[in-house]
Amino acid sequence: DIQVTQSPSSLSASVGDRVTITCRASQGIVHYLVWFQQKPGKVPNLLIYGASTLQPGAPSRFSGSGSGTDFTLTISSLQPEDVATYYCLSYYGGPRAFGQGTRVDIK
Amino acid sequence: EVQLVESGGGLVQPGGSLKLSCAASGFTFSRHSMSWVRQAPGKGLEWVAVIIPDGTQEFYVDSVKGRFTISRDNAKTSLYLQMNSLRVEDSAVYYCAKDWIGESIPLFDYWGQGAPVTVSS
Numbered sequence: 001d002i003q004v005t006q007s008p009s010s011l012s013a014s015v016g017d018r019v020t021i022t023c024r025a026s027q028g029i030v031h032y033l034v035w036f037q038q039k040p041g042k043v044p045n046l047l048i049y050g051a052s053t054l055q056p057g058a059p060s061r062f063s064g065s066g067s068g069t070d071f072t073l074t075i076s077s078l079q080p081e082d083v084a085t086y087y088c089l090s091y092y093g094g095p096r097a098f099g100q101g102t103r104v105d106i107k
Numbered sequence: 108e109v110q111l112v113e114s115g116g117g118l119v120q121p122g123g124s125l126k127l128s129c130a131a132s133g134f135t136f137s138r139h140s141m142s143w144v145r146q147a148p149g150k151g152l153e154w155v156a157v158i159i160p161d162g163t164q165e166f167y168v169d170s171v172k173g174r175f176t177i178s179r180d181n182a183k184t185s186l187y188l189q190m191n192s193l194r195v196e197d198s199a200v201y202y203c204a205k206d207w208i209g210e211s212i213p214l215f216d217y218w219g220q221g222a223p224v225t226v227s228s
Contacts, residue, residue, distance in 0.1 A: 036215070043220070044215070046214075053213075055216060087152050091214065096154040096157060096166075
């Protein structure tokens with residue numbers, strides 16, 4: 001089965017900073033990757049699907065890129081409301097696989 | 108409005124069984140794959156199982172293979188997770204989620220509120 005490695009596990013950045021989170025799949029998954037934001041006590045919120053398609057309603061400062069094995073979530077200008085844990089999920093083939101999560105804080 | 112409502116969670120002893128249900132509405136349930144995802148307290152998200160629209164194929168995370176069974180009833184627009192031989196490490200909030208329907212269509216865009224499962228003696 002496919003494994004997904006997400007990094008970093010946590011990061012701290014200033015408001016307005018550009019933030020990048022990466023996911024690497026153990027084998028090629030084409031573009032079958034989604035990104036979620038999860039705030040404490042809440043269900044995950046879909047940000048990006050198909051590796052790069054912004055979910056309607058998600059802020060435009062979020063973007064996704066990549067294909068094959070390497071993927072990136074970018075927050076172009078970090079805002080206080082972006083404090084959360086971010087997860088990627090592979091949905092190539094049958095089994096799905098989450099990355100380990102990245103906790104994002106404000107410095 | 109899309110709604111996913113889980114039920115059936117609770118406290119069970121190690122080795123016991125529990126069946127979760129997820130009642131779906133507001134979308135064409137019979138055309139979507141459906142997944143179960145769990146999250147242990149203070150831990151990350153873990154995908155558990157997926158079932159394709161006609162119910163003829165299922166996939167599981169290795170840690171639950173042979174113990175959990177995902178199923179669905181399209182006539183009742185309901186998803187199920189039968190959990191047997193439960194272990195302490197299965198304790199988590201279990202979510203059902205709307206999964207794949209086709210290319211360029213959002214998936215995992217709707218989740219239930221979660222059903223807590225505690226495995227403890």
